[in-house]
Amino acid sequence: MIPFLITTGSVLVFYLILTAGSGTIGLWSLSELVAGVCASVVAGLLTKSFLCHKGDYRMLNPVRLVLAVCYVIGPFFLEMTKANLDVAYRVITMRIRPGIIRVQSDLKSDLGIFMLANSITLTPGTITVDIDEETHDLYIHNINVGEGDEVRPAFRDHELFSLANLPAWIRRIAE
Amino acid sequence: MIAEMLIVLVLVIGTIFNALGVIGLLRFPDIYTRMHATTKATTFGSIFTSLAVVIYGFWRLFVTADSQFLTLAIHAIIAIFALAFTNAVSSHAIARAAHRMGVRPIPAVCDRLEEFKP
Structure with missing residues (x-):
């Protein structure tokens, strides 16, 4: 569970950095926010065993x-x-x-x-x-x-x- | 005005280093020394040419307050980091593959890896 959350969070942050300046909610548009959450959940499910496979979170x-x-x-x-x-x-x-x-x-x-x-x-x-x-x-x-x-x-x-x-x-x- | 001069200066520095990378690729004797010219000089040169895009993006953002220039600048910054990482990793991969294929550094004063893996 923790690896999934970490992977999803980092992917979401990266997506938000890439699409900054697209709308009016903060810096983002509503469609970019929804797409970012969906894409990062899918990416987190698929790749959760790669990012922190040794179980250390330092x-x-x-x-x-x-x-x-x-x-x-x-x-x-x-x-x-x-x-x-x-x-x-x-x-x-x-x-x-x-x-x-x-x-x-x-x-x-x-x-x-x-x-x-x-x-x-x-x-x-x-x-x-x-x-x-x-x-x-x-x-x-x-x-x-x-x-x-x-x-x-x-x-x-x-x-x-x-x-x-x-x-x-x-x-x-x-x- | 200052921003334009800064952009030109950064572009000139970047182009000079990229050109030196190409000259080194032609002049150096073997694959390992050529790799020095292509990885270091082109990474440094491309960082400076991308920096020109970043400066342009922030400058136009400051002048026009149009958020598409923020996107431009941020994408250029991410491109700089991606460039530095992938260039280093791929040059390491090429050097390692070359040595495993049996390409020896010539000329060389010493080769510790050869003694380690005969």
Whole structure:
């Protein structure tokens, strides 16, 4: 029952955001509200076993949601800007030293690993190639491996980011 | 006036980064380094071009108070988030599939994944 309510609620909120500005009841028209409730109940019935299949509801905590938004706008966007200037520099000068390195992480939950892998792909010079499901090690293609770093067996996750400690942010949001 | 200049500025930044992504796709040597250019530069560039739509939407909403521009701006914001997520996930999927098919990064100074899964 709780997974159904959570799924229906999130689908309804998403539908209302998509159709904001369609009428006069608040921001919505009556037909959009009725259609939104019907569609979200159907979607909730069909997909209730996917969204929270492990039975933990800690992402409902509003503090975590606000932190997630702050994370995307603040440190994540900063790192992304730096990564893009870096890639632009390497496209023009072709100074690359590529290699696949291994990165160890303390993050344990699925959502945490997912956020870390996506953040790594969009930030400084790195793309996640594979993930070890048991030990949560990430294998990362780095476009510019530092001198002497190719002999190191493993890195820690926060060494990849220079401007902000993104793994600490993700731990606060998702763990 | 300020809004128009801001829109042009954002569009120029977005187009420059998208163009750099294309140049990188042509110049880099193998699939993994090409992926760096296509995922990062095009995500960043497309975020800025969509940001131009968001600025335009809120600007027209402020000027005309017509609610269709609110819908336009909100849809563009959702498109930005969808773009960032799907681009990262799909590039990860392509890189993983390439490595499993046996495409090795050349040139490369080290390949820890190769040692892990021979």
